[in-house]
Amino acid sequence: MPTMTAAQQREQAKHEFDAFLADCPSRVVLERISDKWVTLVMASLSDGPRRFSELSRRLAGVSQKMLTQTLRTLERDGLVSRTVTASVPVRVDYELTDLGHSLQDPIKLLKAWAEDHVPDVREAQERYDAAHDAGKNS
Known part of the structure; x- marks a missing residue:
């Protein structure tokens, strides 16, 4: 070779x-x-480490199972680290790794774009639905 x-x-x-x-x-x-939950977890961790319960409260609608799976996947991919502190009860914190931080700018932009353009997307959906519903009635 x-x-x-x-x-x-x-x-x-x-x-x-x-x-x-x-x-x-x-x-x-x-x-x-x-993935929606990956994006939201990553955005939530942009301000610093958080405990599982903090993430769960912040991410309305996420199930405990989905949050656990998402955090494990992000940890496996090297985007999030998990730190266990021996105490009663045990404290577990999640935070972005350097690799995770490198993804923050695109995620913040995507999140902001989604929030800013909801009215535009809804308007487009209404136009589309009206045009396609009118075609069905002909």
Whole structure:
């Protein structure tokens, strides 16, 4: 096998991690970070460490099971760290890792965009529904 230059290795890596390709591993990462609960947990941890109960209270509608699964997945992916402090009762804190912090700007922008554009999306949905309902009645 011939030796590749650094530029050739970068070029090869670009092709290996092309999210438009069906078998690209980056699709797993995109799927993970596009999950509603992942985005909300990451945004919630942007202000610093939080306990499970704090996250649960802050994220209205999340079940204990879903929050546990989300935190475990984020920990496995290296985005969140879990710190257990021996006390009575045991204290468990979750916080972003350096890798998790590197994702904060895109997540904050996505969250802000969603919050800012809810009226626009609802209006578009109403127009779409009205146009498609009118077509059914013809």
